[in-house]
């Protein structure tokens with residue numbers, strides 16, 4: 521069974537029931553903004569919802585799976601559904617894409633049912649694209665639905681957010697993530713290790729499994745622990761980053777800074793973390809009291825890592841080595857500022 525056929529996943533059930541029930545009674549809003557962590561299947565969820573909206577013989581709260589419309593939806597090309605994605609080599613969703621989407625929504629639908637536009641990673645719309653979208657949001661056409669999703673809702677203009685119905689998708693608990701991963705990864709792999717590395721985000725865990733990501737992530741975290749302890753050089757860490765891939769490594773750095781801030785702020789138990797993450801956390805948390813300046817530095821680090829990620833994805837000839845040197849130098853400075861036990 522494809523992943524799309526499995527929508528809704530267990531942790532999406534509540535949100536699914538709410539939206540499909542609203543659709544059944546004709547109360548589905550024109551536009552939704554679905555927020556939630558990366559790697560929990562938000563985009564697949566919007567495809568699943570589009571399929572449900574298009575289905576000509578829906579069962580109670582699910583698409584029938586066998587009508588012509590469902591077959592089109594399953595093959596990724598329902599003629600009444602459009603999905604905007606970031607084009608190859610581009611860093612943004614562009615104004616031309618939004619304009620062609622609006623043009624598409626204005627035409628009559630092929631099936632006479634409805635039209636659906638999906639915008640995943642909606643925070644990646646550039647200013648022009650967001651302004652163009654605003655027009656469509658302000659003047660909705662009948663029977664058209666916009667499904668936006670993002671893990672960074674705060675990065676969208678307030679004007680867009682205020683015109684969408686905001687709903688959030690929860691990250692599952694660890695047991696749910698492990699159960700789901702066990703069904704989707706090869707037998708020899710460890711679902712607990714994947715769930716820990718992925719912070720219980722099942723689809724991200726699956727991606728780690730597909731790309732040798734778990735091993736790479738553990739290797740990089742170990743290197744980062746060494747760097748923080750002054751036991752390896754920035755150059756050696758840059759070399760490992762090149763081997764794994766700079767874009768991937770920057771994502772690890774983004775993730776680890778989020779984890780550190782979250783755990784330091786809440787003083788949570790770290791039993792849900794994997795060993796490398798736990799080790800870093802204990803390095804950053806020498807005593808009970810957490811210094812505000814360390815938290816602020818970590819948040820600043822997160823911003824720089826996000827910006828580096830954008831640069832690496834851009835088509836302006838970024839220099840990965842320089843970007844990594846700068847990020848890792850700052851990391852080593854950051855870990856030096858930790859008060860000693």
Ligand SMILES: [Zn+2]
Pocket residue numbers: 574575576577578583584585586587588589590
């Ligand atoms: Zn159907």
